[in-house]
Amino acid sequence: MKRLGYLGPPGTFTQLAAEKLISRLDNYSRISCQEIPDLIQAVDRSEIDLAVVPIENSLEGSVNVTLDYLAHKVSLNIAGEIILPINQQLIARKGTRISDIEEIYSHPQALAQCRDYLQKLSDSCQTHRVSSTAEAAELVYRREEDDAVVRAAIGSRLAARLNQLEVIAADIQDNDSNWTRFVVLSRSEDSHLEELSSRESAEEKESYKTSIICSPIKNRPGILHEMLAEFASRNVNLTRIESRPTRKMLGDYLFFIDFSGHLEQPKIKEIIAGLNRKTSHLKILGSYSSLFAGLEQKDLEEERYHEINQFA
Amino acid sequence: MKRLGYLGPPGTFTQLAAEKLISRLDNYSRISCQEIPDLIQAVDRSEIDLAVVPIENSLEGSVNVTLDYLAHKVSLNIAGEIILPINQQLIARKGTRISDIEEIYSHPQALAQCRDYLQKLSDSCQTHRVSSTAEAAELVYRREEDDAVVRAAIGSRLAARLNQLEVIAADIQDNDSNWTRFVVLSRSEDSHLEELSSRESAEEKESYKTSIICSPIKNRPGILHEMLAEFASRNVNLTRIESRPTRKMLGDYLFFIDFSGHLEQPKIKEIIAGLNRKTSHLKILGSYSSLFAGLEQKDLEEERYHEINQFA
Numbered sequence: 133m134k135r136l137g138y139l140g141p142p143g144t145f146t147q148l149a150a151e152k153l154i155s156r157l158d159n160y161s162r163i164s165c166q167e168i169p170d171l172i173q174a175v176d177r178s179e180i181d182l183a184v185v186p187i188e189n190s191l192e193g194s195v196n197v198t199l200d201y202l203a204h205k206v207s208l209n210i211a212g213e214i215i216l217p218i219n220q221q222l223i224a225r226k227g228t229r230i231s232d233i234e235e236i237y238s239h240p241q242a243l244a245q246c247r248d249y250l251q252k253l254s255d256s257c258q259t260h261r262v263s264s265t266a267e268a269a270e271l272v273y274r275r276e277e278d279d280a281v282v283r284a285a286i287g288s289r290l291a292a293r294l295n296q297l298e299v300i301a302a303d304i305q306d307n308d309s310n311w312t313r314f315v316v317l318s319r320s321e322d323s324h325l326e327e328l329s330s331r332e333s334a335e336e337k338e339s340y341k342t343s344i345i346c347s348p349i350k351n352r353p354g355i356l357h358e359m360l361a362e363f364a365s366r367n368v369n370l371t372r373i374e375s376r377p378t379r380k381m382l383g384d385y386l387f388f389i390d391f392s393g394h395l396e397q398p399k400i401k402e403i404i405a406g407l408n409r410k411t412s413h414l415k416i417l418g419s420y421s422s423l424f425a426g427l428e429q430k431d432l433e434e435e436r437y438h439e440i441n442q443f444a
Numbered sequence: 445m446k447r448l449g450y451l452g453p454p455g456t457f458t459q460l461a462a463e464k465l466i467s468r469l470d471n472y473s474r475i476s477c478q479e480i481p482d483l484i485q486a487v488d489r490s491e492i493d494l495a496v497v498p499i500e501n502s503l504e505g506s507v508n509v510t511l512d513y514l515a516h517k518v519s520l521n522i523a524g525e526i527i528l529p530i531n532q533q534l535i536a537r538k539g540t541r542i543s544d545i546e547e548i549y550s551h552p553q554a555l556a557q558c559r560d561y562l563q564k565l566s567d568s569c570q571t572h573r574v575s576s577t578a579e580a581a582e583l584v585y586r587r588e589e590d591d592a593v594v595r596a597a598i599g600s601r602l603a604a605r606l607n608q609l610e611v612i613a614a615d616i617q618d619n620d621s622n623w624t625r626f627v628v629l630s631r632s633e634d635s636h637l638e639e640l641s642s643r644e645s646a647e648e649k650e651s652y653k654t655s656i657i658c659s660p661i662k663n664r665p666g667i668l669h670e671m672l673a674e675f676a677s678r679n680v681n682l683t684r685i686e687s688r689p690t691r692k693m694l695g696d697y698l699f700f701i702d703f704s705g706h707l708e709q710p711k712i713k714e715i716i717a718g719l720n721r722k723t724s725h726l727k728i729l730g731s732y733s734s735l736f737a738g739l740e741q742k743d744l745e746e747e748r749y750h751e752i753n754q755f756a
Contacts, residue, residue: 190694193508193687215694311694354676356685357669364666371695373668374687375505382502382527382623383683 133161135180137171140164143266143291149214149314150184151290152423168197169205175317176206184214188313188372192241198315199376202417203345203386209418210343212316219310220246222301223269223292224284230300233257237268238286246286249304269295316420340394341371343417347378347386349410356387362406363391366399386413394419445473447492449483452476455578455603461526461626462496463602464735480509481517487629488518496526500625500684504553510627511688514729515657515698521730522655524628531622532558534613535581535604536596542612545569549580550598558598561616581607628732652706653683655729659690659698661722668699674718675703678711698725706731 136157138150142164154160160182165171168185175183186195202208220242224233231254236243240261243250250259262268265287272285273295284300285291292299348355363370372390393400395416407414448469450462454476466472472494477483480497487495498507514520532554536545543566548555552573555562562571574580577599584597585607596612597603604611660667675682684702705712707728719726 188694190689190696191691193689196505307691309692309694313694353679353681354672356682357672357676360666360669360672364669367665369665370668372687372697373685375685377502377505379503379619380621382500382621382625384502385684 133159134182135163136160136182136184137163137165137174137180138184139168139171139186140166141264141266141270143269143288143294144264145216145218145288145312146184146186146314147266148288148290149186149216149312152214152216153182153184153212153316156423168195169201172198172201172206172208172317175208175319178319181318182211183317184314185317186312187213187315189218190309190311191245191307194374194376196376199374199388202317203376203388203415204379207415208317208319210315210420211318211418212420212423213341214314214316214423215311216314217311218245218305219288219303220265220286220305221289221292221299222249222284222286222304223295223297224272224282224300225275226296226298228282228284228298228300230284232282233284234281235260235283236286237262237271237283239263239265239268242268242286245305245307245310248306249301266291266294269297272297340392340419340421341390342393342395342400342419343388343390344404344407345386345388345413345415345417346407346411347384347413349412350384355410359387359407359410362403362410366403368393368399368403445471446494447475448472448494448496449475449477449486449492450496451480451483451498452478453576453578453582455581455600455606456576457528457530457600457624458496458498458626459578460600460602461498461528461624464526464528465494465496465524465628468735480507481513484510484513484518484520484629487520487631490631493630494523495629496626497629498624499525499627501530502621502623503557503619506686506688508688511686511700514629515688515700515727516691519727520629520631522627522732523630523730524732524735525653526626526628526735527623528626529623530557530617531600531615532577532598532617533601533604533611534561534596534616535599535607535609536584536594536612537587538610540594540596540610540612542596544594545596546593547572547595548598549574549583549595551575551577551580554580554598557617557619557622560618561613578603578606581609585609652704652731652733653702654705654707654712654731655700655702656716656719657698657700657725657727657729658719658723659696659725661724662696667722671699671719671722674715674722678715680705680711680715 136150136154139146150162154162163180171183171185174180185198187198188194235258237260242265243259268285269287269291272283289299348359369392370389371392374388375385378384378386448462448466451458462474466474475492483495483497486492497510499510500506547570549572554577555571580597581599581603584595601611660671681704682701686700687697690696690698
């Protein structure tokens with residue numbers, strides 16, 4: 133049995149993304165891990181086979197630790213991506229009335245995402261920051277017998293389900309444009325996940341995305357423009373360009389570039405050859421297809437989570 | 445008297461940057477503020493005249509909260525920039541021996557920057573995370589009479605000086621390529637700080653830098669390449685390009701572009717006109733000169749800090 137790791141604890145949005153993927157794979161067990169660096173290094177050291185990590189959010193931007201590990205610490209491939217809407221739920225013990233809630237727990241980012249909703253609640257209701265939405269849900273579940281404080285958490289439907297809580301107010305985030313993009317990391321270059329792709333034929337590679345990291349040749353004005361000419365002249369669309377420090381000198385950058393197309397296509401091969409002449413460093417992360425995932429009820433079926441392990 | 449705000453508490457690296465600036469300005473009082481959003485909004489609301497905030501670090505990359513406030517929340521100008529080396533010091537009460545230290549306090553990032561040094565210390569020496577290097581220094585200073593624990597902090601020389609501590613090991617950071625770039629924010633467009641510039645003549649505007657934020661016209665492949673052609677065809681060097689989410693949709697980005705030159709130069713006017721045709725949104729942050737600041741002893745003279753106020 134192969135092993136898929138995700139950023140835990142169980143019940144986070146990363147687990148939701150991982151479940152989307154696992155439902156399309158055969159024979160994978162899931163393992164949660166609390167830190168992105170540990171998770172990425174676990175793939176690198178062959179302790180697990182795949183890892184699902186967040187790389188970008190539509191409101192917060194890049195997840196820098198993911199980018200920096202891919203650039204500086206490991207040589208892994210992106211085998212797929214999963215794009216997931218981040219819908220926050222107010223979750224509590226069965227029968228809890230919203231007007232009775234005294235304390236609300238969640239990750240600081242989730243609390244910030246629901247600021248408008250929280251302002252409409254009673255002034256006596258206090259918010260508390262914890263390290264994940266999943267931990268918040270567990271905290272509401274794990275109450276002492278003689279503890280009469282009425283608590284709620286903000287988190288995913290999955291977190292509610294895993295902790296025997298119920299959603300008492302649905303989709304309470306202020307902004308509906310909250311999406312997170314996750315990438316699936318693997319070791320070997322040929323392990324792009326065919327299971328993730330809807331179109332298999334070579335002619336239809338256009339639906340793939342390719343990711344690279346490169347560092348332009350230094351001290352040459354217009355070099356980034358020259359690099360982008362490789363794409364523009366072949367009508368290849370950039371879906372993203374992001375800079376990160378090389379960590380050598382202020383003003384020295386690496387570029388993370390995502391574009392449409394597959395490394396096996398002739399025009400993409402030409403682009404890579406052209407970039408090789410214009411960069412001092414070029415790292416190919418792989419070609420992969422995208423899983424754009426709404427959340428369906430079947431993803432939430434309880435029995436699918438009994439085999440969750442803790443990653444040591 | 446005008447008011448200059450900086451990211452506090454007193455003794456942080458941002459105060460060091462602010463002191464570099466204040467030494468070149470007449471008649472400014474300094475005010476510390478604990479949060480970047482509050483500081484930026486204080487300029488916007490005319491509560492202070494200038495603010496010094498970090499925008500980029502050579503190891504960590506962009507300070508996203510600064511970029512997002514400049515893009516989405518306020519219409520302020522960049523009036524100058526200050527580039528400062530981040531050198532971490534081990535600081536303690538006078539006469540403390542390194543081998544006796546039991547507890548070391550600092551900001552998590554400063555602790556991470558000195559990981560190699562910390563690993564060489566005794567195993568019994570514990571590290572503790574606090575919210576700033578300045579708070580760490582204060583904690584070492586503010587010890588109860590009957591408290592016999594030997595403590596040290598990691599922070600700036602200024603933090604040592606302000607808390608009557610001494611540097612017991614100098615420049616203990618693992619990586620010497622640690623620089624932070626700060627920007628000076630102001631309200632009115634014409635208030636670029638001539639005091640910061642070494643060359644005043646119009647012909648020498650080449651030594652200036654200009655910053656803009658723009659959002660390319662959507663759904664046009666090659667649009668970023670077309671935008672960069674405006675710079676390349678006029679031999680204008682980009683010093684930085686950084687993308688941030690528009691916060692509207694995943695895959696929709698704003699670009700922060702810094703380049704050499706001044707808005708009053710004809711070629712820069714042409715570039716701005718060209719970009720206007722290729723962007724759906726263009727915000728000009730201003731032209732300014734750079735203060736590349738090593739740390740000199742005179743910056744540390746104690747008497748210069750007696751007027752520090754707390755920003756409410």
